[in-house]
Amino acid sequence: MKIATYNVNGVNGRLPLLLRWLQETQPDIVCLQELKAPEEKFPEQAILDAGYNAIWHGQKSWNGVAILTRGLEIKEVRRSLPGDPEDLHSRYIEAIINDMVIGCLYLPNGNPAPGPKFDYKLAWFQRLTRHAADLLAHDVPVILTGDFNVMPTELDVYKPERWVDDALFRPETRAAFHTLMAQGWTDALRKLHPGETIYTFWDYFRNAYGRNAGLRIDHFLLSPNFNNRLLSAGVDRHVRGWEKSSDHAPVWIEVKG
DNA sequence: ATGTCCTCTCTTAGAGGA
Numbered sequence: 001m002k003i004a005t006y007n008v009n010g011v012n013g014r015l016p017l018l019l020r021w022l023q024e025t026q027p028d029i030v031c032l033q034e035l036k037a038p039e040e041k042f043p044e045q046a047i048l049d050a051g052y053n054a055i056w057h058g059q060k061s062w063n064g065v066a067i068l069t070r071g072l073e074i075k076e077v078r079r080s081l082p083g084d085p086e087d088l089h090s091r092y093i094e095a096i097i098n099d100m101v102i103g104c105l106y107l108p109n110g111n112p113a114p115g116p117k118f119d120y121k122l123a124w125f126q127r128l129t130r131h132a133a134d135l136l137a138h139d140v141p142v143i144l145t146g147d148f149n150v151m152p153t154e155l156d157v158y159k160p161e162r163w164v165d166d167a168l169f170r171p172e173t174r175a176a177f178h179t180l181m182a183q184g185w186t187d188a189l190r191k192l193h194p195g196e197t198i199y200t201f202w203d204y205f206r207n208a209y210g211r212n213a214g215l216r217i218d219h220f221l222l223s224p225n226f227n228n229r230l231l232s233a234g235v236d237r238h239v240r241g242w243e244k245s246s247d248h249a250p251v252w253i254e255v256k257g
Numbered sequence: 258a259t260g261t262c263c264t265c266t267c268t269t270a271g272a273g274g275a
Contacts, residue, residue, distance in 0.1 A: 204261035
């Protein structure tokens with residue numbers, strides 16, 4: 001079974017490219033982030049025509065997350081992270097699919113840091129970490145995936161010294177990621193490709209893709225009861241080179257069952 | 258500081274976010 005995550009940066013503006021990638025790689029489950037579309041403007045019919053069921057949580061202009069499956073039943077569990085009823089950003093959606101919990105997330109960017117946006121990022125991270133602990137308390141396999149807006153280590157940044165003051169790489173952010181991982185989660189791509197340079201995002205600025213000035217910020221976290229089922233993992237980096245691409249590339253894993 | 262691209266509006270230019 002192939003599971004993918006893709007920050008599309010606008011699901012409608014990116015629709016032809018999204019459909020092309022779905023057709024080309026045919027993942028069984030897809031988590032999307034940054035729909036940048038309100039609930040009623042999600043391109044449901046085009047997704048259905050491409051052979052996918054979907055649930056989504058939209059929002060005007062910003063954020064927005066969705067989960068797609070190729071024929072698998074989707075049982076929605078929640079469409080927000082617990083812990084702050086005042087937080088109205090569409091950044092989390094969770095479903096049970098094929099006896100797995102799939103959490104699709106778009107963690108706040110947090111820039112500029114320090115500041116209220118960075119505070120929001122860290123608070124959101126804390127809520128995610130609490131919820132993640134709750135998920136681990138059950139017996140079911142869990143995948144947390146999406147745009148974490150964190151480079152976990154220096155290996156995940158083309159030029160670490162340039163990013164130390166950025167919200168995606170500040171010590172507080174990396175510490176928050178580390179705290180989450182200490183619950184026992186496996187970073188699937190890093191587990192299968194230790195020491196390898198892997199990027200999932202290249203800025204639109206300054207020909208970042210052409211220079212391979214990338215970041216690894218889209219992740220797959222697997223619960224401990226998942227480990228022996230992980231078969232392979234990778235980045236469809238060529239998609240970033242397509243015309244009118246998102247600034248992210250799709251990331252995927254293959255698991256047994 | 259800048260670069261680019263997306264979406265929305267007090268809309269065809271500029272703001273905000275990333």
